[in-house]
Amino acid sequence: MCPSVADQPLWVFCAVVMVARLRRIKLLHRLQGQNLVNPQFKKGFFLKFSWKLLLPHGVVWLGVCVTMAAFLWWNHLVMQKEWQVNEQATRRELSNLSRLSQEHARRTFYAADQALQLVRTLYLRDGMKLDLAALVRQSTLDTGIVHQVGIMDAYGIYRLSNWPATPPVDLSDRAYFKVHVVRAADELFVSAPEQNQVSGKWMIQLTRRIHHPDGVLAGVAMVSVDVDYFSDFYASLDLGEQGVTTLAGLNGEVLARRSKVASGMGIKLGHAPAMDLLAQGQREGFFEHVSPIDRVERLHHYRQVTGFPLFITVAFGLQEYRAYKQSEQRMRWGMAALGSVLLLSLSALFSWHRMREQRYFHELQDSHERMNLTLDSGGVGLWEWDLAQGHFWVDERLEALLGFHPGEMAVGNSDFMHRLHPDDTVTLNRLLSPVLKGDVPQLVLEHRLRHKDGHWVWLTARGKVVRRGEDGRALRMVGTDVDRTEQKRLEEAARQSQDLLQNLTDQVPAELFQFKVHPDGHSCYPYASKHFLDFYGLTLAQVQSDASLVSAWQHPDDVAMIKQSIIESVTQLTPWKLEYRLRLPDGRVCWRNGHAVPQKMADGSVVCYGVIFDVTERKLVEQELSVAAVAFESSSAMVVSDSQQRILRVNQAFVVLTGYAVHEAVGRFSGLLNSGRQDAAFYQAMWQVIGEKGYWEGEIWNRRQNGDVFLDWLSITVVKDAQGCVTNYVSVHSDITLRKRTEEEVHKLAFFDPLTNLPNRRLLQDRLQQLCAARARNNQLAAVLFVDLDRFKQLNDTHGHDQGDDLLIQVAQRLQACVREVDTVARLGGDEFVVVLAQLGEELPQAQASALWVAQKILKLLAEPFDLPRVGWTLSASIGVTMVVEPRVLPEDLLKQADGAMYVAKAAGRNAVRIWGVV
Ligand SMILES: Nc1nc2c(ncn2[C@@H]2O[C@H](COP(=O)(O)OP(=O)(O)OP(=O)(O)O)[C@@H](O)[C@H]2O)c(=O)[nH]1
Incomplete structure (x- = not known):
């Protein structure tokens, strides 16, 4: 029985199952290609096993195992049956081969016997004239069987032969001659093989008795048959390496034997089982026997050659046969094992595909559920556009978004364009064209559609071309519309909020910023207000990339302080507060007051939100106040x-x-x-x-x-x-x-004589000037008296300067006592005094008389004793008088005039009065 044929139903079953699996998997792949199956499924499949999923497979696997065991048991039974069938076939084959060999031997011996009887008949007729060679040439004898034919005489001398050159040979001692001498019966005698001494070939001699009519032995006819005739025939039989075919006489003489193991020629079988069985009357049969010749165990079939005292055995080597059968069994079991492995593999593959399929379906189901949940969560609708037919299909959700009941909305191309906001038409055409051409894989469009009640609904459409014609023309598009109205409202609110914030930050007279320090130390300003950027003359992109453009403005003396404060704030996450200076490009210095709050980010960076005020004016005010404070606390x-x-x-x-x-x-x-x-x-x-x-x-x-x-x-x-x-x-x-x-002291020192407290020369000149001025106004005459003490030096020299000073003081007092309030007494220095007499009237004689009277009065008063305790001193003086008549006269000139008159008085002997201009 052929294994492939036996397993065919299993293969067909597996193939059908696999084809079905593959078709379903192909379907799933197609679904997956449409993103209806979670792409993460494949990864999850190998990571997650579900007992719930495995249980059905366990049942399947149990069935597979039972099936496989049954298959193997069935295979075992089949092999057993096959073994029996094969053994029967082998025995039948052996029997047939033995029958064939027996028939071959019978026909051979029959032909040889016929030739033998012909030669005997011809010999009885022709005697020694019988030409056996001619007989052979005339093909009367089958030379294929008969190797040599000859006649022995009654004495056993080999007289005739088909080989003419054969000399007479005495064969009387041979068994095939002596048997006919002893036995008168006309019977065929088959000798044991003997080796021809000339050719070296083994020959079987067939002999028959030749006798005269009276029964007296006349000779023996002999035919030699080449043993190789049998051996060659037996060699044509396929008996394997250990197979053997033996032709033997009933007496055990081996006539011919064909074996690849040993020849066995020239031997005699002892107690061969076949001989015993033949002796028991069983003309044919099987037996197993170990050959005494080559020690090989064989299965024999023996069969007696019909009509001859011969039997033939044909045998297979049991070891070889069993080895062949075992090999065949192993191959059989191997095929079964291979089939089992394939079955298991296919089962495993089936399970794998099944699980994969289940996974696919679960994922697909989940995906479907998710998609439904997503779509049902609101705001998402599906649409499909048949470009060829020019109409849309929209789902209930999209219709609901636009305020329509299911199936209520008109879905033609013109309906859609009518519903599209006019401002979005150009955008749609611009974005749709490359998608339809295939240049862009997906349409993404934000547009507005008119709601059923008239207001506009913001939607984001995403669509793909899912079918194209042979010419590449788009035939069908599918996509979604997501409601963005709320998002747009939020965006608008966010924009307004951002505008509000922007306007506020623009109005705040400060620099608002967001300062970021990366873990590697790099810093930048992710946000900077308009004031910030305007002040530094930078763009937002510039400060967003690098903060050094800003820090370059820091005053060189404050750079280290600023850096240290930032490091402390960023590392300790403490608020940053600092007043520092900037040096402007034109060299001016301005003050900044910065506040920031640091915040640690997930990526390790620190973001500071802060504000910087320009406090330059305040600083100046503070400086001024500081100065003022210092000034306030001054003397x-x-x-x-x-x-x-x-x-x-x-x-x-x-x-x-x-x-x-x-x-x-x-x-x-x-x-x-x-x-x-x-x-x-x-x-x-x-x-x-x-x-x-x-x-x-x-x-x-x-x-x-x-x-x-x-x-x-x-x-x-x-x-x-x-x-x-x-x-x-x-x-x-x-x-x-x-x-x-002090001022008064200075004034006094400047205008008064410190010794006598009388006006000095300077004040005297002022008084004289005022007097002259008054003269011009009131026409009042005045007089200037120059008083010089006589021999005052003598007092000093005699009694010392102290006494002189005391005298001078007392002189001053006496002079003041002599004049009125409006008059002036002055000391020019030394012992020189001047008395100015004002308001002497408008008449010169009276005025002059008054002046002289006062001068005499002075002389008289000075002549009185002075209070000088240790000095007894009598004083006199010389007085020169000049009248102030001319209003434009200079004070110096008046004094010179009075001084001159005084010298005249001195010259007159002292203690005298003289008038200038009169003397
Ligand atoms: N004690 C005192 N003596 C002064 C002061 N000022 C000047 N004298 C002195 O006054 C004297 C003035 O001398 P004179 O006027 O030249 O001489 P006289 O002795 O007065 O002589 P005749 O004027 O010619 O009579 C000098 O010896 C000065 O040293 C002063 O303030 N106190």
């Missing part, structure tokens, strides 16, 4: 009061000046220091000036806390706001008592 006493003159602030100098502590002064009114020396009109006038000019300064007597009055140089400045309203008064107090005194 000048300062008071800041409000518009109601309530003291707000006083400095330390004020405390020192007035004796009022700060807390004693603050809150009081500025009249705190009033001394009462100025009347109400003074203050009224002062505040009037302040109100008009915003500033007043002047001397004022004020009073300290301890009651002391001091001369205060007060300056009051009005502080007004932008609207011109008075907000504050700033008063600066300076105690000028000492200064005033």
Whole structure:
């Protein structure tokens, strides 16, 4: 039985199943190609096994195993049956071969016997004249069987032969001759093979008795048959390597034997089973026997050659036969095993495909559910466009988006274009054209469609061409429409919010920014407000790539500080606050006040959200205030009061000046220091000036806390706001008592004689100038008396300068006593004095007389004793007088005139009076 034929139903079944699987998988792949199956499925398939999925496969596998076991058992039974059939066939084959060999032997021996009987008959007729060679040539004898034919005489001498050259040979000792001598019966005798001494071939001799009519032995006819005739025939039988065919006599003599293992010629079978079986009357049969010749176990079939005392055995080597059968069995089992393996493989493949298919379907189902869930979640509709027919198919969801009931919306091309917003038509045509041509794989279009109630619905359409004609023309498109109305509303709100934020940030007089420091230290500004960019003259793209363009503006002296503050803020995530300077390209320096809050990002970077104020003006103000504060705390006493003159602030100098502590002064009114020396009109006038000019300064007597009055140089400045309203008064107090005194001292030193406190030459000249001026106004005459003490040097030299000084002081006092209030007594220096007599009237004689009278009075008064305790000194003086008549006369000229008159008096003997111009 052929295994392939036996397994054919299984193969066919498997093939049909696999084809079915492949067709379904192909379908699934097509679905997957349409993105209806989750592409992650393949990966998940190898990672996740589900017992729920495996259970049906376990049942299938159990069935497969049972089927396979049944198949193997069936194969075993088939092989057993086949073994039996094969054994029977083998025995039948052996039987047939033995029959064939037996028939071959029978026919051969029959032919040889016929030839033998012919030769005997001819010999009886022709005697020694019988030409056997001619008989052979005439093909009367089958030379294929008969190798040699001859006649032995009654004495066993080989007399005739078909080979003429054969010499007479004595064969009387041979068994095939002696048997006929002994036995008179006419029977065929077959001898044991014997080797021809000439040719070396083994021959079987067939002999028959030749006898005269009286039964006396006349000779023996002999035919030699070549054993090779049998051996060649047996060699044509396929008995395998160990097969053997034996032709033997019933007495065990082996006549011919064909074996590839050993020849066995010339031997005699001892107790061959065939002989025993033949002896038992069984003319044919099987037996197994180990050959004593070659020790090979064989299965024999023996058969007696009909009509001859011969039998033939044909045998297969059992070992070889069994090896062949075992090989065949192994091949059989191998085929079965291979079939099983293939079955298992196919089952496994089936299971794998089945599971894959289930997975596909589950994924497909899940995908379908997800898609439905997504679509059902709202806002997504499906559409399909048949370009050839020019109409659309839209699903219920899309219709619902546009306010229609299912199937209500008209879906022709013109209907769609009518429903499309006019502003979106150009965009649609621009985007759709390359998609239809195949240049762009997918259509993505944001457009508006008119709702059933008239308002516009924002949609995002995505579509693909799913079918094209042979010429590449698009025939069908499918796609989705997603409702973007809410998104658009949110985008618009976000845009408005962004615009609002942008406008606000643009209006904020500060620089808003977002500063980002990457883990590698690189920094940039992801966001910067308009003020920020305008200030630095940079674009957003520039600062978004690199922050160094901004930091380059940092003042060189502040770079390290800024860097350190940023590092601390970013690493410790603490708010960043810093005031720092920038150096502008034109060299100016401006101040910045920065605030930022750092935030750690997931990627390790830190983003700071902050604002920077330009505080340059404040800094300048602060600097000014700082200077003002320093100035406020200067040596000048300062008071800041409000518009109601309530003291707000006083400095330390004020405390020192007035004796009022700060807390004693603050809150009081500025009249705190009033001394009462100025009347109400003074203050009224002062505040009037302040109100008009915003500033007043002047001397004022004020009073300290301890009651002391001091001369205060007060300056009051009005502080007004932008609207011109008075907000504050700033008063600066300076105690000028000492200064005033000093000024008076200086004035005194400048215009008065320090010894006598009389006006000096300078003041005298002013008085004379005023006198002259007055002369021009009131026409009053005046006189100048030049008084020089006589021999004053002698006093100094005798009694010392102290005495002289005392005398000079007393002279001054006596001179002042001699004149009126309007008159002037001055000391020019040394012992020289000048007396100016004013308002002497308009008449010169009277005036001159008055002057002379005063001069005499002076002389008289000076002549009186002076209060010089240790000195007894009598004084006299010489006086020169000149009258002030001309209003334009110079003071120097008057003094020269008086001095000249004085010298005249000296020259006259001293203690005299002379008038200039009269003498
Ligand atoms: N004690 C004193 N002596 C002064 C002062 N100024 C000048 N003298 C002196 O006054 C004297 C003036 O002398 P004169 O006027 O030249 O001489 P006299 O002694 O007055 O002589 P006749 O004027 O010619 O009478 C000098 O000896 C000066 O040194 C002063 O302030 N005090």
